[in-house]
Amino acid sequence: MMRFMQWLHRWVSLILIIQVLLWIISAAVFSLMGHHGMSGHQYMRHVHPPILEKTAPVWPLENVRKSYPDADSIVLRSVLGQPQYQIKQEDNWVYLNARDGHIWQTDTELATRLAEASYNGPGEVTDVTAITSTDEVIDWQGNGFRVDFADDLNTRVYVDADSGQIIEHRNTLWVIADWAFRLHFMDYSGERSFNHLLIWSAGLFALWFSLSGLILLLRNIAQGDFNPRRKPTWLEQLQRDQQPIASSCGGGGTCGLCKVTFTGDQIPAITPAERSMLSAAEVQGGLRLACQHRVRPQDEVELANADVATHQLTLVNKRDLTPSLTELTFTAERAIDYAAGQFMQFKIPHKEAALTRHYSMATKPGSNQLVFTVRHMPAPTADLPPGVGSTFLCQLQPGDQVEAIGPFGDFVLSSQPQRKQVFIGGGAGIAPLRALIQAELDASQPRDCVFFYGARNSNELCYTGEFSVAEAVDYTPVLSEPAAGDNWTGPVGFVHTVAEQWLATQDVQTLDVYVCGPPPMLKATMAMLAKAGVPRDNIRFDDFGI
Amino acid sequence: MTQVTRSSRWRVWHRWLSLIFGIQMVLWSISGAYMVFFDLDYIHGDHLVQEITQPVPANIQVAPVDEVLAAYPHTQSLTLETLWLNGQQQAVYKLDGHQGEMLLNATTLTTVQLDEAAIEALAKRYYALPDPQISSVVYLTENPPTELNPALLPIWQVNFDDFGNTSLYLSETTGEMLVKRHTFWRGFDIFWMIHIMDYEDRVDIESWWLQAFIIGTFILMITGAVLLVYTISFKRKPQGGAV
Structure with missing residues (x-):
């Protein structure tokens, strides 16, 4: 019901917002001018007829x-x-x-x-x-x-x-008022009629719009959202305690990132937002969205990953892998226990605020060093600034420090023993995929690995030697625009089309597929996998960039 | 990998502004819808009344204009028409001038005084719906109802016992029907009052609180529009793979 109200309020407002703004602006014109100001009678004399x-x-x-x-x-x-x-x-x-x-x-x-x-x-x-x-x-x-x-x-x-x-x-003032009337009455014939089909429809929409808003407002009041002494939600409480918890919608229940586990005897009932954001298994397991529940004394809440912490990282090495990718190596003051494929959330100082950017570890865990590959985000046009996060990180010098929270993420290796591990990536998507492949090769009985990596030309390929020499990895680099001097003999085109041809020869039920890359590539690949019939549960992806 | 935390700040502003200005927004849309959905001619009560003047029969002798003007030299305009009096159409002169409005018998030039029975008979003729039932006839000299402009006092109020509780207001001097009111006009007037937020005289559209609410609602709408951009352009996770 409330989600329907939210939906109604949002879509009706999209249609209506322009007219509502016109109503408000024209009303302001009326109120500022007044009846006399709009009449056109500023210089009209009342004529007394002669006897x-x-x-x-x-x-x-x-x-x-x-x-x-x-x-x-x-x-x-x-x-x-x-x-x-x-x-x-x-x-x-x-x-x-x-x-x-x-x-x-x-x-x-x-x-x-x-x-x-x-x-x-x-x-x-x-x-x-x-x-x-x-x-x-x-x-x-x-x-x-x-x-x-x-x-x-x-x-x-x-x-x-x-x-x-x-x-x-x-007079001129009358013309201004007349246009305000046209806008207010939605009657552009100049007749100032407010009984016509167009304004009936708009009136009906406006009624729904404001009433659904009223219902949502009453819900907020009932929930105590306006009470300054109300109990905070678990999301607010955890953020206040500087606990690492992710959220991108700011408590609206629409992003599904602030998952926590309730472990006490009284696990709160799920809300409609959770019904749409959480799977049945997650609900069964006590997972809830922290933004949906107020702190209660009897609650016991665990963060999804208890190993998450804030770390001071010190840059020790910086090298360019390709013209657009830079490899940064940091040391942490204490060990970070992460799984291959996970990411850290960097705090990027920007003006007065701190922005956050996510970067995946590019090596298997186990060393005391953290390696990241950062893609330079050049200015898209001359008048737009280059990417804030990448500019900041690429300007760091060895010895500089940066704060990061983590590790986060569920883009990790599957535990299915018999399946072939298929990695499809492009651009900076190399980082988590490389960590995953390294971790897989490190296992006692590595599964077969197949790696498709897309780049524009051979200059943009990186870590090529590492993948080529690994016997358990079938590495296929794909170039979309090979340069003249590349002497390229490998496949040309989009990485997902090359992967598609290979998939046609495989039993798709026996594959685990990992996808990471820029949004267009990710989208095309997901569509391709769906078409090829790869079961949804066998696909994992990291939608970096969003 | 931008984390949008600004959206929650806009959301908080949107909520607090709606708490203050949202109620008026609801009232504006309800009152606006009422005014839009009822036809203005119906609200004016045009269906309730009809024209009652008829041509002056050719055989009636009327006094010449010079005689009228000699008797009432301050007259600015003069009208010859008929008026329903004592159960028949009579020729009358209506004068308007420095002496005020006057009604004269057009033949004898004696002044015509309208009593309650004459007003009641006139109101019945003005009334256009079948079977007129008059519930009361009131001569108003002070404390006019809110539906009547006080400048029109003194005036006859004729109330009908009908669906819309019709009231017709007739001039005490000329018997002319000046104002007509019924339930839907009264509803319109209340919604108009709510719409312009002048709860006293229902005319002032320049009050500072109306302007404050216009500005506040404008900001409320802007915060809503920003939230709209955040929520509708919010990218869904790609749904790939076979189920």
């Missing part, structure tokens, strides 16, 4: 009654001292000059005088144009004039010629 006695009609009312026997009402009034009959028949109005009974006429000169009489601004008339319709008075059509005044607001006065009445005053 009729002074302009008494010559044309008798009796004659009007005879000519218009169906008139529902007959009005006599004065237009700038000229008497005028207004005759209403059904929905139709007729205007007569009350001096002679002829149809009322408004010429340019009268229109100008009418406009001036209704105007109290500082400007003079600059232009009078005869019109039959205007976008600025959407429901008016007929014979009329637009009278322009030279003032700071570009006032224009619209005059109806048939009646000699002022239709409207318009």
